[in-house]
Amino acid sequence: MYPDGTRRIRITVNGIVQGVGFRPFVYRLACTRSIQGFIRNTPSGVVIEAQGPGETLEGFLTEIERHPPPLARITALETVSVSCEPCSCFEIDLSVHGHEVETLIPPDIALCESCRSELFDSRNRRFRYPFINCTDCGPRYTIVESIPYDRPFTSMKGFPLCPDCAEEYRDPLDRRFHAQPNACPVCGPAVMLLDSFGNRLAADRVIREASAMLKAGKIVAVKGVGGFHLAVDARNGSAVQRLRDQKAREEKPFAVMMRDLASVRQICVVGSDEAAALRSAEAPIMLLEKSAGFPLPEIIAPGNDRLGVMLPYSPLHALLLEEGPDMVVMTSANCSDEPVLHDDADAVRRLVGIADAFLVHNRPILQKCDDSVAIHLSGALRLFRRSRGYVPAPVLLDEDGPPLLATGGELKNTLCLLHGRNAILSQHLGDMKNFETWQFFTDAARHLQELFRASPELVVHDLHPDYLTTRWASMQPLPLLGVQHHHAHLAACLAENGEHSPVIGLVLDGTGYGPDGTIWGGEVLIGDCAGVERFASLEAMPLPGGDAAILEPWRAALGYLYRSCPEIPYLPFLRDFMSNEVTELLVRNLHCPETSSCGRLFDVVAAVAGLRNRVFYEGQSAVELMQAAGGRLGSGRFSSGVEVRDGRLVMLVAPLVRDVASAVGDGMLPGEISRRFHRTLCDMLLDVTRRASSASGICTVALSGGVFQNSLLFETLVAELQASGYMVLTHTAVPCNDGGISLGQAVIGREYLKGKYGGVVGNG
Template identity: 45%
Template sequence: MSDRGVRIQITGIVQGVGFRPFVYNLARQYGITGWVSNNATGVTIAAEGNPAALTGFVKDITRQAPPLAAIDSLTVKECRLQGYTDFQIRASVAGSVKTVLISPDVATCPRCREELLNPADRRYRYPFINCTDCGPRFTIIKDIPYDRPLTTMRNFAMCPACQAEYDNPADRRFHAQPNACPDCGPVYRLLDKAGTPVEAGQDVFDLAREQIAAGRILAIKGIGGYHLAVNARDQSAVARLRARKVREDKPFAVMAGSLAICKSQCAVSAVEEQLLTSPARPIVLLTKNEGYNLADSIAPGNPCLGVMLPYAPAHILLLAPANMWVMTSGNVSDEPIAYQDEDALARLGAIADYFLVHNREIYCRADDSVVRVVFNKPYYLRRSRGYVPAPVSLARELPSVLAVGGELKNTFCLTRGRQAFLSAHIGDLENMPTYQSYVAAIAHLQKLLAIEPQVVACDQHPEYLSTKFAQETGLPIVSVQHHHAHIAAVMAEHQLTGPVIGLAFDGTGYGPDGALWGGEFLVADLREYRRAGHLAYLPLPGGAQAVRQPWRIAVCLLKELYGESFLDHALPLTAQLPANWQLVVTAAEKKINTPRASGAGRLFDAAAALLGIRQSIHYEGQAAIELEMAAQGRVGRILAYDLTAVAGTWILDFKPVFAGLCQAMEQGAAVPQLAADFHTTLAAAACELTRKISKATGIKEIVLSGGVFQNMTLLTQVIRMLAQHKLVPYLHRQTPPNDGGLALGQAVIAGERSR
């Protein structure tokens, strides 16, 4: 049988993952001649051989692909025989159209870890050890194709030993772009806060560990930016970090030196263990167990702890298996994570006592990802390092869109064909450093993916900085309602086209009626939506002040429920009111700086204040989080609520619920039980209203999104109740339910409207 010639084109995550040497060795195994090369769209293979060998070769490319590869498409075309006599790996081909997918940053693989800790290995204790199965990718890439001159490794010329590995197709470091060793690669140094090297004639990692043991705060430059680290068992060190970082109550994440020490502190399920040890190495929210003995102020009063395992070689060298360190983002609260050395010394100098730095540039910052397990599957609260820039696959091809996201927990999104690329976590666009980071990240990802957007999508809120950025692009603008975008994000993940019933529960989103929405029941597809129901409006006296001080909402509720006599009721709130409460009530009654809000988050704030749990907050969602913590482990009762139809729209009024809570408190009911009652009542009411809309429309697909659905007590109850009534719930599985997933929804809505 005569030989055939084929040209194979492969797209997906196929660069920087050992794909070419894999193809090279597979071709030799099958007796195939030809070549393989990277290009701007992926990988091209020219292959010649007998038909049976070619068939097996093509099948095994898919079946045996390297662990980090993700093949999106593989096409085979017949071509003329060229008479190749061997199989070669050719140099990368630059191209004008760049559609190759870029690998996220990947945790140290088992083989590199083994070498790192082997005294006989030439890379023993070398903190930049990597191979084609692991190491930095997205954070060091300046442009594609992914070759060393286009990464931040370009300044490090390989020594003969590293070059030999790099050139050898049989070696697992063949074309591993960050390949290096102690003789030719980057190095770590320990600096004091003035930037002066600490010279002590000993291993820099031993020296750094000594600082942690002495209770000092260490700033550590890693893969995607700086961390601030202290010993997680040192109460005074954790307290100092809180004070210096200006982070009063919000929980810190912890890095555990081993899975075993993690399990000594927290319960770890099989799925949680898979996430902890996965190549992405996210922070995983775990439940503390009875053996928990870390500093109380790490996650004060919280039954959960965010834990990650070492993902960079430096972490392995720093943390002994029994160590647990606080490992929090290197920033002052609300600012972006520091990733450039001079900026880190300037911004973190008032926080850190010492700096462990290296001389490999981080080109693109990436904060740690945060995930928890819900119904035995991952549920992302922040999607960043380890996952970005892997795309979300869409139901159909769309025009190229830039979706600029929201104001809080911002990410942006770019689309190309049937792929949506969500950015790494940017943060809250309420200060200039974060906004500057945001603008630079958009430009970089557009360049990297070679996407020229045809349209820009933004939130309807006219004052969001992201909206103003969209207006400055000069592109046609598609303005997308905040909660419609939330629902569309889940639809995009599950490739639903609708219509669906969407429950969008969050704190605040701009409504077309000028009010602040956030407790929405929408009938929606990927183009339009109808507001079928919503939570009754509550007054927000002082606007944003009422979000920071939930007592403002609660005192107005009490005045509405009981009139002038509300002070006669023996309630926690009436004993805790500040001196200016009368001014707040008067302003609300006169509607002075008192917007109306239907946000589910505001219900939680009001309940927490009424129950005496939290009157003012220090971080977003604190009152709701503490209300949920109070309810843990209790079975709630369903309290009375009002559900009425007004001009064809259902209104869910929780004032009777608040009256019931107050009455029960006066009768001596326990606050934790009432917190549980609140959760169960909201779940039951949401389910009843959803069923009414489903009965009227015939729609059975129910989509849940919005930051309030980070509340596991509410989420699990709603899903179980919906399932009991034969309704099919969908929730986020690839992007966050909070505003970190908003841009995906904006992108698909704008794309569909622009088709």
């Protein structure tokens, strides 16, 4: 019946293969090779049945594996032989719905060059249409209700396609074939301009009017892809200051959206890798070095030699900056530590008194998603915040296993759902300190499980009993596992690097609950995802007032000086403070938790050096101490040492603190103090790494924890460890800060379900 050699195979493809032009790519490939059969989306993946001569099928399969569409990401591809069937062509079938979900939702994708060209082409029917998109760009995750990723299951279901858009949508040879957000001015979403009280303003050209407001120094709340931004002209210092005052954001740096790469080069130093990241489909905020003679108001990013920069990633942003200022501060529209706002009515209610106007649209945002933040260090892009553009693309694991959910930590929270080999991290949820973030967290946990129809067998949480994430976990009708914070950091680094052997982990951050009841944060661990030994740590010091000492580092500095010096020296940084009450706490050992935190050590040195006594955002002291070094280490160093205490090595902090205090008394400038401090800390870590390697025979070192956001420390330590012969594992797929620990918790949970979990030993 069939010519000799004709075969039929069924191909199941998993990964990001829906909403990225995968089906039309396969359709065109099949047609050019005269292959018969079909392709369809299913909850278990994209299924292809292809029929033709054996050699032709092999070439067809090779092309799919090696040269998929640019935004597709194949995580698994399986083939089986099936019986041949009568057919004469290749077709794209309707999607099939079921229970088990294997396909993945693509992230929100920045405006592609083809759509950008059409956006500004007066002959195109989508000329200046702020919602132009195609299969290569546009919103994805933020408009998804459920899968398969088809229009009826997105926020576009309320916008029936007009005949022209419907024809594009149905044509496999069209660039907009099954582009779910496809729309035009006739049938799609529209923009509106509201006054400060939410009343609609009459305007012939809404975006032009909003642009004019920005030029006039007004604050405009702009509804984007994943939520609202508050926008002002970045060149207008008084407007930027007014935004700071209105939002009560005293000193935390703002991000700036710039019209194009040429504009960015006027303001910042841009390398080729950084330029590629800015123009990538993910389009993160990039932390770039400010150029000499930085021409923007210093209050945009005070005390910082870097500026967060992004390019317009949506057509609405591109139009706004084309008509308005070429550089616009774009900061997340939220109140205090709450999540980004995404609902029109809620935004108007919460931003009364802040925004002068609201540029909104009627396409609902179903999943709010803040901007991602990245930096280029040691030859790779490093994420400081993983959100829009990256979520929910998975971190691919080496092994399959049962589903489970990890709840992350208290700060920079993310969730992680393990589903097969896919580690699916949520978007950045924020700091778990208020009801709004708690609600965002609970909604995200529910959405992840419903979207991927996963039933976790285990919930993994941080050991800290008072974290809201721990409390949420305890409310679930599922088995629980508490995981030590720094073990989770290390496991996250191992998971994203595909490393299964034991390593030496240098885990440095601000806060993590230790099994011994102290606050950890300067840890040297030896082990793997199943268990670790606490080989060494920074010397524990008192933190008078607990959390109060984090917000006011002078308190921490007083505690470290009390423990380190025979008598507390009277240094300039103490002149403005009533220190007697804090000293009394230290003398009586009341509310003075012990901490080995490396983050707090940075705070202390910054305070003693006279750089920062109060902080207005997390890590401010450490940032300013790093800035003071001017990008280089000192040739001199402060005292340090190592002792054995309670069965582990302790990196002594007291000698260093005494030396810093003496240097300040002798008139040493903060810049030189910072350079010597960074040199000393690097030397301490190199020394203890050598000791750990000698004791264990391990020559692989993993770096994790928020302290490694410090570019001077990170790049120096990576280079010097590699020069010493160590293999160094670092983060690129997830943040080194607490935004990545949910991944580590999750892979530790898998080890627990295998019966291999040993926890942390050497807690003393």
